[in-house]
Amino acid sequence: MPRIVVDVMPKPEILDPQGKAIAGALPRLGLTGFAGVRQGKRFELEVAGEVTPELLEQARSAASTLLSNPVIEDVTRVEVIQEDAE
Amino acid sequence: MSVETPLIGDFQPFPSASAEGSLAGVRVGVVTFPGTLDDRDAMRAVRLAGGTAISLWHGDHDLRGVDAVIIPGGFSYGDYLRAGAISRFAPLMEQITAAATGGPGALPVLGICNGFQVLTEAHLLPGSMIKNNSLHFLCRDQRLRVENADTLWTSDYAAGEEIVVPLKNQDGQFVADERTLDELEGEGRVVFRYVRENPNGSRRDIAGISNAAGNVVGLMPHPEHAVEPGFGPDSSARGEVDLRGGTDGLGIFTSVLKKLVG
Numbered sequence: 001m002p003r004i005v006v007d008v009m010p011k012p013e014i015l016d017p018q019g020k021a022i023a024g025a026l027p028r029l030g031l032t033g034f035a036g037v038r039q040g041k042r043f044e045l046e047v048a049g050e051v052t053p054e055l056l057e058q059a060r061s062a063a064s065t066l067l068s069n070p071v072i073e074d075v076t077r078v079e080v081i082q083e084d085a086e
Numbered sequence: 087m088s089v090e091t092p093l094i095g096d097f098q099p100f101p102s103a104s105a106e107g108s109l110a111g112v113r114v115g116v117v118t119f120p121g122t123l124d125d126r127d128a129m130r131a132v133r134l135a136g137g138t139a140i141s142l143w144h145g146d147h148d149l150r151g152v153d154a155v156i157i158p159g160g161f162s163y164g165d166y167l168r169a170g171a172i173s174r175f176a177p178l179m180e181q182i183t184a185a186a187t188g189g190p191g192a193l194p195v196l197g198i199c200n201g202f203q204v205l206t207e208a209h210l211l212p213g214s215m216i217k218n219n220s221l222h223f224l225c226r227d228q229r230l231r232v233e234n235a236d237t238l239w240t241s242d243y244a245a246g247e248e249i250v251v252p253l254k255n256q257d258g259q260f261v262a263d264e265r266t267l268d269e270l271e272g273e274g275r276v277v278f279r280y281v282r283e284n285p286n287g288s289r290r291d292i293a294g295i296s297n298a299a300g301n302v303v304g305l306m307p308h309p310e311h312a313v314e315p316g317f318g319p320d321s322s323a324r325g326e327v328d329l330r331g332g333t334d335g336l337g338i339f340t341s342v343l344k345k346l347v348g
Contacts, residue, residue: 010216014261015287017217066175069168069207071214072261 002047004059007077008068009040040076043067051080109136112346114339115152117182117201119144119173123160124198124310131310132156135339144176153346154194154238155182157201159255159308169215169257170203183208186302194238194342195302199255202294202304211295211304212270213262218255219287227319227332228253228285228307230293234277237296238345239303242337248323249334253285253307260288260295260306270295278305309335 010016016038023037045059056078063075114132116139118125129139140152144162149155163172173179185193187210197205205211218224227250235245243249262270267289270276278294286306294305312318312335319332327333 013263014216015219017219017221017259017287021221066167066171069171069214071206071212071263072216 004045006043006063109343112137112343113152115140115142115155117142119162121161124158128156128158128310131313137343157197159199170207173204174207192301197304205304215257216259223256225254230278231281237300242341251307251309251312251335258286258306260292309338
């Protein structure tokens, strides 16, 4: 069953308090090589049949209306993933 | 007028409620979503101010002829996805959005806390809310300055007047791009500002804003929890008060009632 993956990230200019907290925790594990962390979201839209261009367009529409808030977030990826991929 | 029996003390509706008995004729709807917490408190605040509170259900398509709407605080849909993101698409929200953007005489709408988040998601108000910069859930009595006393929801205050009302949220940090912030400031649409201390990192200490027409107002702190002696904050911007005696938030509710009756 194919899935459409949608990635949403906080806009670069928006402070990401959660990412900051994670960045603060990493050195406590001895992982000191990272300059920063940004936390985003990944959605997987499952498709029962075939992914048509119309369906992909619907996914893009979902990504920009419901799955992300354009004031604070960017949609960074809308991509079809086949079952055997990844 | 039907009123709830107070838990302690004597119930006293706003003094002018009897003198201006017509206040009771103003119907203020309060929306309940799954996960809303403060709908009962908001309805009680409307009644204490002298108006008639009408319960509205998010799944309905009917505004029941109300004169104004309050979207109260809580965690609608568990704050899943983003605070207010799913509520925005509730059937009743479509009605509210249409009525609130109808030009002169448009429906007055107040969003408190989660209600403010719903209004930004619905694009009735600009900007958005992200997690408090401390990452902690905050619950405290918060001092605010009423920056704009010309809105339907703040006309009982004087511009520059300070009030103390509870603040309790996790996603309370107001953010918007610089252009939007300049626009809000320039047009006098910053309605409430945090004073003394910015509790959550909100841009330019903004606690509440209005739309361009002034009928839609949203704020993160909770005026409906500061309306009744015995149940309010321990402090008031107006001076010493008895324990839990702060009622600085009542003016929000009397403002809209008086405006609508007039």
